[in-house]
Amino acid sequence: MDKRQQQLADLQQHLQLLGEQFAQRLREELPQLADKAAQLQLAADPSEQLQHLGELREQLHKLAGSAGTFGFAELGQRARELELQTQQWLSSLQLQQQGLQAFVQELQQLASSHEQPATANPVAPTSSGLSKAPRSESAYRIYILEDQAKVGETIRLTLNTFGYQARHFLTTAELDTALAEQLPDALIVDVNLGNSQQTGLDYAEALQKRLEEPLPLLVITTQNDFHTQLQAARIGAMGFFSKPVDVAKLESRLERCFAQQNGEPYRVLIVDDDRDLSSRYSLVLRGADMLVEVVNDPQQLFEAMGRFNPEVLLLDVNMPDCSGPELAQMVRFNDDWLRVPIIYLSAETDIARQMSALIKAGDDFVTKPISDNSLIATVFARAQRARLLSTALARDSLTGLLKHADIKEQVVIEQERAQRNGKPASVVMLDIDHFKQVNDSHGHAIGDNVIRALANLLRQRLRRIDSLGRYGGEEFMAVLPDCSGEQALRIIDEIRQQFSAIRFAGEHSEFSVSLSAGIACAQGQSPDALMEQADRALYLAKHSGRNQVRLAS
Amino acid sequence: MPELKRILHVEDDPSIQAVARVALEAVGGFQVLSCCCGQDALDQVQGFAPDFILLDVMMPGMDGPQTLEKLRQLVDIGQIPVAFMTAKVQPSEIEHYRSLGARDVIIKPFDPMQLATQIRAIWSQAHG
Numbered sequence: 001m002d003k004r005q006q007q008l009a010d011l012q013q014h015l016q017l018l019g020e021q022f023a024q025r026l027r028e029e030l031p032q033l034a035d036k037a038a039q040l041q042l043a044a045d046p047s048e049q050l051q052h053l054g055e056l057r058e059q060l061h062k063l064a065g066s067a068g069t070f071g072f073a074e075l076g077q078r079a080r081e082l083e084l085q086t087q088q089w090l091s092s093l094q095l096q097q098q099g100l101q102a103f104v105q106e107l108q109q110l111a112s113s114h115e116q117p118a119t120a121n122p123v124a125p126t127s128s129g130l131s132k133a134p135r136s137e138s139a140y141r142i143y144i145l146e147d148q149a150k151v152g153e154t155i156r157l158t159l160n161t162f163g164y165q166a167r168h169f170l171t172t173a174e175l176d177t178a179l180a181e182q183l184p185d186a187l188i189v190d191v192n193l194g195n196s197q198q199t200g201l202d203y204a205e206a207l208q209k210r211l212e213e214p215l216p217l218l219v220i221t222t223q224n225d226f227h228t229q230l231q232a233a234r235i236g237a238m239g240f241f242s243k244p245v246d247v248a249k250l251e252s253r254l255e256r257c258f259a260q261q262n263g264e265p266y267r268v269l270i271v272d273d274d275r276d277l278s279s280r281y282s283l284v285l286r287g288a289d290m291l292v293e294v295v296n297d298p299q300q301l302f303e304a305m306g307r308f309n310p311e312v313l314l315l316d317v318n319m320p321d322c323s324g325p326e327l328a329q330m331v332r333f334n335d336d337w338l339r340v341p342i343i344y345l346s347a348e349t350d351i352a353r354q355m356s357a358l359i360k361a362g363d364d365f366v367t368k369p370i371s372d373n374s375l376i377a378t379v380f381a382r383a384q385r386a387r388l389l390s391t392a393l394a395r396d397s398l399t400g401l402l403k404h405a406d407i408k409e410q411v412v413i414e415q416e417r418a419q420r421n422g423k424p425a426s427v428v429m430l431d432i433d434h435f436k437q438v439n440d441s442h443g444h445a446i447g448d449n450v451i452r453a454l455a456n457l458l459r460q461r462l463r464r465i466d467s468l469g470r471y472g473g474e475e476f477m478a479v480l481p482d483c484s485g486e487q488a489l490r491i492i493d494e495i496r497q498q499f500s501a502i503r504f505a506g507e508h509s510e511f512s513v514s515l516s517a518g519i520a521c522a523q524g525q526s527p528d529a530l531m532e533q534a535d536r537a538l539y540l541a542k543h544s545g546r547n548q549v550r551l552a553s
Numbered sequence: 554m555p556e557l558k559r560i561l562h563v564e565d566d567p568s569i570q571a572v573a574r575v576a577l578e579a580v581g582g583f584q585v586l587s588c589c590c591g592q593d594a595l596d597q598v599q600g601f602a603p604d605f606i607l608l609d610v611m612m613p614g615m616d617g618p619q620t621l622e623k624l625r626q627l628v629d630i631g632q633i634p635v636a637f638m639t640a641k642v643q644p645s646e647i648e649h650y651r652s653l654g655a656r657d658v659i660i661k662p663f664d665p666m667q668l669a670t671q672i673r674a675i676w677s678q679a680h681g
Contacts, residue, residue: 011579015665018575022568061611065640066569068662076662080640283666 008279012286022070023114030111033059037104041097050090057086071287078110078212101180109183139165140258143184145175145203146220147194151245154503155188158247161498163460164254172196172203179207184215186254191221191228201228205235216257220245244505248453255456266290266383269310271301271327272345273319277368281314281345281375288376290383298322305331310340312383317346317357328361339389341382345370396470398448399455407469410479411527414467417481418522426488427530428478429538430454430517433546435474438513442506450474450513453502461495477531485521485551492517493549500547514547521552554680557673559584561603563594563620564638565612572665573607581669591615595623603633605676607659610639610650618653630654634679636672638663 036056043049060083067076085103142164146152152168159166167184169175172193187207189200201219208214218239219232232240239253268290272278275296282292295304298319305313313331315324328342342362346354354365366378396403402410411427418425432438432454439447451474458468462478471477480488500514518537520530533552541550560583564570570587577583586601588594590612598606606624610617617637624630634656639646647658657675659668 007579011575014575014579015572018568018572021571025568058611058613061640062566065638065661066566069569069572069665073662279666283664 019070022066022072026067026072026075026114029059029063030107030114033063034104034107034111037100037107041100041104046093050093053086053090057083057090060086071289073287075110075114078106082106105180139163140186140254141182141184142166142254143175143178143187144168145172145187145189145193145200147171147190147192147196151190151243155245155247155250158502159251159254161501162251162457164251172198175203183211186216186218186257188218188220188250191219191223191232201231201235204237205231208235216254218250218253220250246449246505248449248456248502248504251456252452255459266312266380266387267308267310268292268312268314268379268383269301269304269308270294270314271298271319271324272296272314272316273298274316278316281370284372284375285379287372288380290379298327301327301331305337305340311386312379313340313342314379315342315344315362317344325357325360325362328357332361339386341386343378343382399452399470401455401459401476402467402469404469404471407467407471407477407479408527408531410467410469411477411531414479414481415522415527415530419524423482424484425522426480426483426485426519427522427534428476428480428488428492428517428519429471429531429534430458430476430478430492430515431538431542432474433514433516433542435513438511442504442511446504446506450504453504454499454515457495457499457502461491461498477534485519488519488521489549489551492519496547496549516541516546517549519549519551554677555604557583557604557676559586559601559603560605560607560672561586561588561594561598561601562607563588563591563612563617564607564609565589566609569609569661573663573668576663576665576668577672580666581672583669583672591617591620591623594620595627598624598627605672606630606633606635607672608635608637608655610637618650621653621655625654634675636675 033056036052036059040049040052040056043052060079064076064080064083067073067079082103085099089099142159144152144155144159144166146155146168147170149170152170156166156168167178169178187204189204191200193200193203204217204219208217214236217235217237218241219237220241220243221228222243224242229240238257239250241250268285270278270281270285270292272281272294273296278294278296282294285292293304293308293310295301298321304310313328315327317324324344324346328344331337331340331342341364343364343366344354344357344362345366345368346357347368358365364378364382366375401407414425417423432450435447435450438450451470454476455468455470458476458478462468462480465481466483467479469477496515496517500512503510503512516538518534518539518541520533520537522530525533537550537552541548544550560577562570562573562577562585564573564587567589570589574585574587577585586597586603588597592615594606594608608617608620612620615623617639621630621635621637624635635654636657636659637650637655638659638661639650640661650658656679659671663671
């Protein structure tokens with residue numbers, strides 16, 4: 001890295017630090033702002049109201065002016081709108097109770113959406129281990145609109161066993177009341193709402209239009225026709241499920257929605273000899289929450305790729321020593337980087353020449369001058385696709401968990417770590433009881449749903465530091481660092497009970513399934529011995545009547 | 554054209570003060586004195602002898618325009634360009650600030666990477 005790049009990196013780091021401090025300030029100030037707005041509603045006389053309003057306007061104005069500088073552009077925009085609202089009230093000297101209600105809610109929502117640090121921090125291991133439900137404080141809120149009480153309740157209960165906080169509403173009026181209090185993280189609607197004229201889709205469509213940001217939406221229906229699916233797609237539905245609803249599938253889709261929202265930032269590497277342009281692109285992409293690194297000298301590309309491991313590569317076509325397409329071909333020499341999409345940046349508008357560059361290597365073109373939005377959109381689309389593919393290849397395709405060899409690798413790593421730091425680590429082997437019968441009587445597709453459901457349940461209930469793998473057909477393995485055998489026994493037994501409570505939709509009837517598990521705690525034995533102990537404990541659980549968890553003695 | 558080195562920045566919000574300082578010192582290579590309010594600026598302006606003054610519009614107590622009015626009595630703003638910073642963007646308001654003697658208005662939120670460039674542009678127009 002030359003001096004200038006180093007300075008730029010230091011600067012970016014400094015700016016990021018300031019951004020984090022600002023985020024911290026937001027976490028303190030936004031709730032205060034929301035409180036102040038709530039006081040407005042309680043204020044007895046107009047002069048008191050005016051004073052509160054004036055203070056609110058001043059603070060919102062500040063926020064509108066500052067948030068964008070620290071990368072919170074949307075917050076700044078919303079603060080600006082709220083500021084204008086206070087301005088209007090102040091100049092008309094008239095406060096409408098209804099408008100005020102919405103105003104207070106908006107502020108409360110802003111406050112709650114900034115409760116967490118903006119960047120996802122990995123969960124640090126805690127000494128309390130698994131004693132409490134990992135998700136309970138930050139459970140995703142799911143609202144379900146379903147006029148059939150039984151169907152709605154089944155979905156609600158099942159989602160709750162998966163660790164969500166689901167609420168069920170029979171009518172749009174009930175849902176409206178709940179939405180006014182608090183917005184959910186996702187919404188599930190039934191298309192047919194009894195004898196109501198308005199369908200669930202019409203309702204969701206109107207709702208999405210009212211919201212600043214549309215909610216993740218899943219649709220359930222008995223009407224599986226093209227027209228209904230089209231309407232669902234048009235209002236941004238992320239899933240479409242025919243009744244009777246397979247709740248495990250529904251849950252797996254929800255899981256995917258949230259995984260997309262909370263993913264790590266995309267890593268983008270830019271190669272361009274023009275320093276000003278490349279730092280401009282870098283700034284734009286960073287503004288869209290991506291991690292960006294810039295290489296001005298093509299010779300440093302491979303070193304940077306090895307170190308930074310980009311998910312997307314942006315290559316300038318015309319550089320003095322070698323061209324973008326030449327570099328792209330060189331990148332493709334290495335099998336490890338086959339998955340990295342390559343986008344050319346070029347002033348080239350000649351289609352034929354673009355084509356010839358693409359045929360050599362590379363995936364897409366953006367033509368200079370590039371608008372910020374088209375740059376972000378192109379990079380984002382490629383990065384998203386690349387990550388989906390890469391996850392699909394590295395993980396078990398059915399469950400999204402680690403594969404056999406990788407989970408065994410985790411046992412080795414955690415066993416070594418436990419030995420080093422003197423903390424316990426537990427290994428769990430789980431097996432679905434009588435799984436063959438499920439396949440035989442309901443078919444493999446439904447058997448797969450059962451496997452996926454257990455995978456999702458485990459993912460929901462275990463911590464982020466835990467590793468989870470699909471060990472064999474219906475066999476799973478989990479490695480729980482910093483967790484004693486007794487703690488592991490408690491949490492796995494809770495999962496066992498929850499799993500057996502899930503109702504699956506079978507070919508002709510609903511059914512439920514149980515699991516057995518064996519646990520061994522690392523106490524200086526080799527990784528192989530550890531796994532064997534867990535396996536023996538599982539064997540014991542199976543032979544003592546199944547549907548139970550055993551701890552190796 | 555004289556060289557732009559010293560910038561007096563008047564801003565009551567500590568977060569903005571800090572980020573502007575980084576943007577002007579690290580990116581622009583300027584020397585910056587941050588003041589937390591109008592009175593602070595009036596007390597320090599002659600000692601610091603800035604080449605350029607950057608003034609937030611909305612501050613508690615003495616606001617930006619009021620501060621400018623008082624600054625004019627202390628220094629020659631014909632020689633020391635003054636720019637306002639504000640979140641409001643109505644063209645009529647910009648005209649209004651110009652009529653008060655400001656050279657230009659920098660719109661908030663500003664991009665920390667671009668702030669120095671914006672100020673240089675105002676500087677060269679003032680001395681061009």
